[in-house]
Amino acid sequence: MKTSQLVKKRTNFINKKKLYQLLDQKPISDSQTDQIFNKALKLKGLSLSDAAKLLTISDDEKLIKLLNCSSIVKNQIYGKRIVLFAPLYIANKCSNNCLYCGFRKDNKDLKRAVLSSDEIKNEVTSLLKEGHKRILMLTGESKESDIDYFIKAIDTAYSVRYNDSYIRRINVEIAPLEINDFKKLKEAKIGTYACFQETYDPEIYTKYHISGPKSDYEKRLFVMDTAMEAGIDDVGIGALFGLADYRFEVLSLIEHAKHLEKVFGCGPHTVSVPRLEPADNAPIANNVPYPVNDADFKKIIAVLRLTLPYTGIILSTRENESLRTELFNYGVSQISAGSRTNPGAYSEQCKNSGSQFSLGDHRSLDEVISGLIDIEHIPSFCTGCYRKGRVGNDFMDLAKPGLIKKFCFPNAIFTFNEYIEDYAQIETKNKGLKLIKRLVNEEKNINLKKRITNVLDKINNGERDIYF
Numbered sequence: 001m002k003t004s005q006l007v008k009k010r011t012n013f014i015n016k017k018k019l020y021q022l023l024d025q026k027p028i029s030d031s032q033t034d035q036i037f038n039k040a041l042k043l044k045g046l047s048l049s050d051a052a053k054l055l056t057i058s059d060d061e062k063l064i065k066l067l068n069c070s071s072i073v074k075n076q077i078y079g080k081r082i083v084l085f086a087p088l089y090i091a092n093k094c095s096n097n098c099l100y101c102g103f104r105k106d107n108k109d110l111k112r113a114v115l116s117s118d119e120i121k122n123e124v125t126s127l128l129k130e131g132h133k134r135i136l137m138l139t140g141e142s143k144e145s146d147i148d149y150f151i152k153a154i155d156t157a158y159s160v161r162y163n164d165s166y167i168r169r170i171n172v173e174i175a176p177l178e179i180n181d182f183k184k185l186k187e188a189k190i191g192t193y194a195c196f197q198e199t200y201d202p203e204i205y206t207k208y209h210i211s212g213p214k215s216d217y218e219k220r221l222f223v224m225d226t227a228m229e230a231g232i233d234d235v236g237i238g239a240l241f242g243l244a245d246y247r248f249e250v251l252s253l254i255e256h257a258k259h260l261e262k263v264f265g266c267g268p269h270t271v272s273v274p275r276l277e278p279a280d281n282a283p284i285a286n287n288v289p290y291p292v293n294d295a296d297f298k299k300i301i302a303v304l305r306l307t308l309p310y311t312g313i314i315l316s317t318r319e320n321e322s323l324r325t326e327l328f329n330y331g332v333s334q335i336s337a338g339s340r341t342n343p344g345a346y347s348e349q350c351k352n353s354g355s356q357f358s359l360g361d362h363r364s365l366d367e368v369i370s371g372l373i374d375i376e377h378i379p380s381f382c383t384g385c386y387r388k389g390r391v392g393n394d395f396m397d398l399a400k401p402g403l404i405k406k407f408c409f410p411n412a413i414f415t416f417n418e419y420i421e422d423y424a425q426i427e428t429k430n431k432g433l434k435l436i437k438r439l440v441n442e443e444k445n446i447n448l449k450k451r452i453t454n455v456l457d458k459i460n461n462g463e464r465d466i467y468f
Contacts, residue, residue: 010222013259014200019251022052033062037069040306043076051254051307055247055299063299070302070330073309080377081412083312083334084365085134085171086127089343090115090153094140096212098198100240102279103140105212109281113343114144117156126346128162130338130365131423133381133415134169136194141175141213147184150174154188164464165422169383171236175214176223182230191386192269194236195223199243200252208243208284224260224268233392234269235260236314241300242276242288250300254307266393270312270334271304273297277318277360294323298330305331320360321371328377338365369419370428373435380412381419384467406445410452411467413439417459 028036036050046054057063091114094103102110115123127135137154139145150172157167173194177185185193199205202217209215224235237256239249253271261267275292279285292300304313315324315332317339324335339359340346363371369379384407385391413436420432440456443449455466 010225012218012221013255014202014221014252015255016201016248019248019255020245022049022251023055023245023247025052025056027056027058028053028062030062033057033065036306037065040069040073040309043073043309045309046307048251048254048258051303052247052251054303054306055250057299063295066302066306067298067330070305074305074329074331074333077309078333079409081333081380081408082328082372082377083134083380083382083412084132084337084368085136085334086130086132086346086365087316087336087339087341088120088123088127088135088137088157088346089139089341090120090123090137090150091139091142091145092343093142093144094212095142096140096214097210098212098214098282099208099210100198100243100276100279100282100284102282102285104282107281114142114149115153115343117152119344119347120153120156121160122347123344124157124160124167125162128160128165128167131381131419132338132365133165133167134171134191134383135167136171136173136336138173147177147181151184151188154190158189163422168381168465169386173236176219176226179226179230182227182232186231190232191383192234192236193227193232194238194270194272195220195227196238196240196272196274197221197252197256198240200239200249200256201244204244204289224256225263228260228264234386236270236272236312237268238272238274238314240274240276241292241297242290243284244290246290246292246296246300250303253304257308257311267308268311269391270314271308272314272316273300273304274316274318297323298327301327301331317359317361321363324361325371325375328372328375335368337361337368338363366423366425366428369424370431373428373431376435378409378412378435378439379416379419380408381415382408382411382467384411387467406448407468409443410448410455413452414455414459414466417456418464421459 032053036054040046054066057066092103093112093114094105097105139150154170157170169191171191176195197220205217227235237253239253241249257267276285276288301313312333313331314334315327316336372379417436420429424432440452458466
């Protein structure tokens, strides 16, 4: 890479003054609203200016129109598939002092844990017994959970077998690394690398990250550049809503996505939208500086969906069941389920180890899946694109013309059917089989319908892990 290219790439892409100026405008008019919605329905995304205008919406009528538009876009691109995963925290020791996090260094009341290989195996076994196939591995930032420990943990998790079931894809969320360590992570066969900026406002960032490696704003801001330079194909960005004006964070996320698109030819695979939740001995988490109400949270997801139509939106179990169910319609494409945020919690090995934050949805995986069936959404554990190499630019080349659907729909059905056969409670199984039968019967492509039916027959006869 030429030095001039590297310098250009490292130019700060967040212009705080410009973004706040974009937000300092009159509420959007009816004619402007309709014009932007018509543009969004072409599935080409929106400009930063368009997004800023939509963020001025404050009346119920326009908000309903916004949510309806985002629902149309979401269904046209993703259908009614919802990808499921579980977070796996392997350590909560941390050298950072982030004022909103239960893992922060100065939380002396937190019971710390760094899981051993055997403890990680027990955690993964517990997740496999529930039916999980995808996990997001996380850790605090400390010398005791460095890159070598983390890679060993990935290898350990991949090695676990339970009744011929295994974890098929591990996404990771860890602190910024140097380029050589990112190359090691790439070789560990991860899926998506995620790292959240938390807040894109540099002054607020400094205020709430008072010590530790994470206090370096720019290192975190450019972490995706470093990861992609190292060959990481898929990356996931995010902001912690509640630290700063949510409208500024949305525009910053969009700028971040467009920066990656411009420099690397491919934007983020996912955007996460966590809201700040209470955490033990975390003063900011228990006194949120910029609270985001439910109406504004819906708006956040809708604006991101319209602006970045092919980017997955991840929703965690921070939110409660009813709100999560509603948000599936407006743009969310991936969710965690049956989550625990403290090391050792799934297998109950590390009693009372400290959690990172409070949860809003405490349902089991089967209860979440049952709820998805009730609203006729397809629970998916698909990892086909990762293992077929449909990632990064290759994924977007299929997604933008709508070709990815021919893989996503059948693969979702296959993994759903596996879950039903191997793990589902009787009521969930009966409802799920009816939904699968109806969805397959509704498939208009005769050849695809025949291929799907053939694979489902194989699954029902004991074959597993079949994907297009």
